[in-house]
Amino acid sequence: MSLDAVLQTLDDTQDAAIERLFELLRIPSVSTDPAHKEDSLRAAHWVAATLRELGAEADVRPTPGQPMVVGHAPGDASKPHLLFYGHYDVQPVDPLSLWKRDPFDPAVEDTANGKVIRARGANDDKGQFMTFLEACRAWKAVHGALPCRLSFFFEGEEESGSPSLVPFMQDNAAELTADIALISDTSMFDANTPAITTMLRGLLGEELTITGPSRDLHSGSYGGAVMNPARMLARIIAGLHDETGRITVPGFYDGVDDLSDALRGQWDALGFDADAFLGEVGLSQPAGETGRTALEMVWARPTCEVNGIWSGYTGDGFKTVLPSTASAKISFRLVGAQDPVAIRKAFRSYVQQSLPPDCTVSFKDHGCSGASVMSTENPLFEKARLALSDEWPHPAAFIGAGGSIPIAGHFKEILGMDAMLVGFGQDDDGLHSPNEKYDLRSFQKGARSWARILDALSG
Amino acid sequence: MSLDAVLQTLDDTQDAAIERLFELLRIPSVSTDPAHKEDSLRAAHWVAATLRELGAEADVRPTPGQPMVVGHAPGDASKPHLLFYGHYDVQPVDPLSLWKRDPFDPAVEDTANGKVIRARGANDDKGQFMTFLEACRAWKAVHGALPCRLSFFFEGEEESGSPSLVPFMQDNAAELTADIALISDTSMFDANTPAITTMLRGLLGEELTITGPSRDLHSGSYGGAVMNPARMLARIIAGLHDETGRITVPGFYDGVDDLSDALRGQWDALGFDADAFLGEVGLSQPAGETGRTALEMVWARPTCEVNGIWSGYTGDGFKTVLPSTASAKISFRLVGAQDPVAIRKAFRSYVQQSLPPDCTVSFKDHGCSGASVMSTENPLFEKARLALSDEWPHPAAFIGAGGSIPIAGHFKEILGMDAMLVGFGQDDDGLHSPNEKYDLRSFQKGARSWARILDALSG
Incomplete structure (x- = not known):
């Protein structure tokens, strides 16, 4: 049971994993602010060094804006070639006065809902992409190598419109093409229901x-x-x-287009609690177009x-x-x-x-x-959904998301490959807000989830 | 011809007068900004010291906000007792990047329209009130004393809502009451037409x-x-x-109320050039209520x-x-x-x-x-109008003004005395804007104008 050994290793090395994430969170890589240009470069080199520890050849590639990081680890040619994408830049922190702590001095805090990692980027996207890199690290520790051929692609301009992304993908299309792209920059449906996001605005x-x-x-x-x-x-x-x-x-x-009856039925079955969703931010009434549900407004309007x-x-x-x-x-x-x-x-x-x-x-x-709608025909989606379901209390769902991850569309349009979005964020993580957090459970079970997905996709 | 000697003294001491104004302009007494509290106090003491040089007993009186300055110079009881009011505080300077020079480093600059004094407060109100104090200084130099009994009253919160003003006036009503108040915080009708402002919003x-x-x-x-x-x-x-x-x-x-036909006739006769007024700030069309003239919009709506x-x-x-x-x-x-x-x-x-x-x-x-409408029945108004007319190319006019000088109403309501507003600002002085200026001609002929008015009112 090699997967069990990887999961056990993740459980045994949690403190070191948190310390590695904190190192990265301490770098204020705010891409939209020219004052942080050196910090962005520092974050890029930190990511490249980490990829080398995972057995990849990796380097920092300049662009007219913030640099890209690209890495490749060899693997069995008979198994799928996976490309993992993340972004090492973060949102600005203002208004700073609303933060309860220095946004670039991360800590694990006890809250009424359990332990959380508090920092700018704790979720978006440093905490999220580190779940994947920690899964890789544990896999390598157990097996001496990654489970299949793996490429890595990180940008540092996702929070500022990604001006360098498309030209870079076009210039390096062959190198960046794999069988499928994996992205960890989305949320679970709820705290116990993991999700693969297949519609993005x-x-x-x-x-x-x-x-x-x-x-x-x-x-x-x-x-x-x-x-x-x-x-x-x-x-x-x-x-x-x-x-x-x-x-x-x-x-x-x-x-x-209006929602198909089929999709509306699937989403209705999720039992989304609009009152709780709005109540968590102090509101009681959906504010969008009359006659639409809150979930439809966020996912499909x-x-x-x-x-x-x-x-x-x-x-x-x-x-x-x-x-x-x-x-x-x-x-x-x-x-x-x-x-x-x-x-x-x-x-x-x-x-x-x-x-x-x-x-x-x-x-x-x-x-x-433009918006992205993923094809779930690719059998790797169902393999990943079952692997995710093994880790969490409830089975995984295919869902929509209100946010925008343009890279998903670019992978399809420029490189012709599907993108699979698996993330462990929660609605109350405060993305782009003061006091951003990532549940410690998301970080730890997220890494375990990726170990299961790597096992399933390379199996 | 004692007035001539005073006017001659003003002409002979212009450089020293400018240097005195510059001393005051160098104090960044921005009342709305707590960071400048000490500067406000410094400006108050500067004004008090100046009043003492004019032969007044003067002191700085604390308030919950910025201090008041009150002074009294004795004079012939058979002549009118005049009270002069001014404010030593200035507007904030932001956006600082639009200033062509440090707003608190005054200078005389050559421009296409003649020499100007450039600084925050050059007009509002430091430059304006210094025209009165320079007239007093020259009068004293020639005659050894001021022409009549004169009281002085300066506040330092005019640009931040004057929270301490009314309580202070109520608490010191007897001391602050005179036969008429003089205020220099308004504009001329145009560069050659002096004005007494009798309507304020x-x-x-x-x-x-x-x-x-x-x-x-x-x-x-x-x-x-x-x-x-x-x-x-x-x-x-x-x-x-x-x-x-x-x-x-x-x-x-x-x-x-709509304008009376009489007042509309007087204002029409002024020949206000709405195109020039708007053109000077890059515009071509009055933006207010349809069917009203630009002058009416600014003075009476x-x-x-x-x-x-x-x-x-x-x-x-x-x-x-x-x-x-x-x-x-x-x-x-x-x-x-x-x-x-x-x-x-x-x-x-x-x-x-x-x-x-x-x-x-x-x-x-x-x-x-509330708005203020002055009574011009008081014969001192006509005396002042004639004195002003002696100094400038065109006769002086009774006009309206779009700005608000609440003190004029307070003098009437709290102290029961009329207020006469005589100022030498121009429309392009940039009050409350970057690069505020005061025409050197306004400063010099303003002081001469006040000498003439003092002569007329005390004659």
């Missing part, structure tokens, strides 16, 4: 700045006669949704969200300024066959047409990707 | 924070099902104006402006956060008999009623004051 990021008067003005000397760009921006944002919660950008819903807005004086006290500019960061989550390029164009046209003659607007493109 | 400052989910969320994991407070704030702000530019808060226009708005991630790059809170600073300019207390209540009620069940709102009160 796309993402379109826009930034706009509206300019009214050519400089900041005194709101007494000019107020009333001069267009306030913050008021105009508010009007534009308010106009993006109608009274039923539908998005008003012309053509936005082209390519959005497109959105438009304000991710940031700023104008005028935002410090303490009061300043009677009539601002010259007002800006917002706005993102759209996309589903089905929605075309991000067409939607960006329609959005910009909507904004332009909403402006009075005296206001101007400039846009910044923060990347885009 | 009131001001009501509000800050609101809308809370949706109890913490920042990942816009993928929650987007669609959860109310975004930035979207809600945008809807509330967008709803504050209707399509004709009128403000929708119920009862807002109670107490707002109430407004609602967003002075600041913030939510979510506002740094470089992109962060797919669904924010927990969204905030705005909003101010209303008030005219006629509008009741600030009733309007604050109606505004808060409008916001509360606009919120969906899951959102909450908190408010912060940033002070309020």
Whole structure:
């Protein structure tokens, strides 16, 4: 029972595994912030060194942005060739004042729901991808080598739009192609139900700045006669949704299909608790399109969200300024066959047409990707689902997810291979929020789960 | 011709006068920012020391906020007793990056329109009130004493809502009462037409924070099902104006009268150039209520402006956060008999009623004051108007102003005395903006103007 020995090794080396994860979590690899460029490089080298410990040849490859890490471990040519993808960058930490501890000083904390690892990146994606690397490490410790041919591919720009990813994949397509890609950047259905995510929303990021008067003005000397760009921006944002919660950008819903009865039936059977989902974040009512369930809104409906807005004086006290500019960061989550390029164009046209003659607007493109729908025809999916089911109290499910992992689509489009998303996050992990955490149980049973999946896929 | 000697002295001591103003401008007395508390105290002591040089007994009086400065110089009991008011605090300087020089390192600069004094406070109010103090200094140099009994009253919280002002005036009413108050914190009608401002708008400052989910969320994991407070704030702000530019808060226009035909005639005769006024700030169209002239919008109509708005991630790059809170600073300019207390209540009620069940709102009160309309029946007004007309190319006018100087109303309500507002600012001085300036001509001819007014009022 070689799998049992690997699982036993994982159980016996938990403290060392946590210390390895903490080493990585201490590196503040915030990709969107140029001040952390050196930290990103440090994280990349840390990952490459770890891959070498697993028996892979690995190196750090420069890009115009943050570097890639690529590694290859040899294996039996008769077994599937697997490629594992992860990202070593993390989200910014602001507002820092809301963190209960230094986000880059990780610790295991006791909570009402058990022990958690607390740090920026504890889940997304450092904690998640380390479950896979720890499974590999234990496998190698028991067997002296990995179970099959394995390639590794890490980027450091996932949290900032992945500008270097597609060119790098295109330039290195042959090297990066395997039989299937494995990704650990998603959540379980609930704490006892593991999941393989087979539907992911796309993402379109826009930034706009509206300019009214050519400089900041005194709101007494000019107020009333001069267009306030913050008021105009508010009007534009308010106009993006109608009274039923539908998005008003012309053509936005082209390519959005209603759920099939079959899929709706599967999802209904999951017994998703919308009240608990909303209640956990202090809310009681789904806020999206009328007539849709909360689960459908998050997994299968497109959105438009304000991710940031700023104008005028935002410090303490009061300043009677009539601002010259007002800006917002706005993102759209996309589903089905929605075309991000067409939607960006329609959005910009909507904004332009909403402006009075005296206001101007400039846009910044923060990347885009369409939605991904995985094919579960590939028999490796069912093997993995059964392996996952062996580890957890409830059987594993094929589910949707509201987030966007554009790489899944890129693997299909650029490299022609399926991607399988298996992650151990929980809804309350606080991804992208202060006090991000990863359940210690997710980290430890996640590594055991990957050992089981490696065994199943290479068996 | 004793007035001529005073004017000659002002002309002969211009360099020393500029150096005195620069000393004051170098003190960063930003009242709204607690970090500058010591600077405010320093500015107060600087003003008190200057008053003593003019022959006044003067001292710095503590308040719960920034201190007051009060001074008294004796004079002939048969002549009017004048009280001069000014404020030694200044606006914040952000965005600092837009300043062409350190805002607290004043200099005289050559520009296409002549020499200007560049610094935060160059106009508002340090440069303005120093025109009066320099006139007093020259008068004393020529005559050995001031022309009449003069009291001085300076506050240091004018740019942050004047929280200590009314209690201080109530507690010291007898000491602060004179025959008339003089204030230099307003503008000329244009570069060649001096003005006495007889209509001022009131001001009501509000800050609101809308809370949706109890913490920042990942816009993928929650987007669609959860109310975004930035979207809600945008809807509330967008709803504050209707399509004709009128403000929708119920009862807002109670107490707002249309211009009398007489006043409209006087203002029409001024030949205000709305195209130039808007063109100077890069605009071409009045943005307020349809059917009103730009001058009417600024002098005689109430407004609602967003002075600041913030939510979510506002740094470089992109962060797919669904924010927990969204905030705005909003101010209303008030005219006629509008009741600030009733309007604050109606505004808060409008916001509360606009919120969906899951959102909450908190408010912060940033002070309020009603509009002021001065009585020009007092014969001192006409004496001052004629004196001003002697100094400048065009005769002086009685005008309105869009800004708010609550002290004018307080003098009337608390102390029962009229206030006369005579200032030498220009529309392009950049009050509350980066690169604030004061024309050197305003500073020098302003001091000469006050010498003439002192002569006329005490003659």
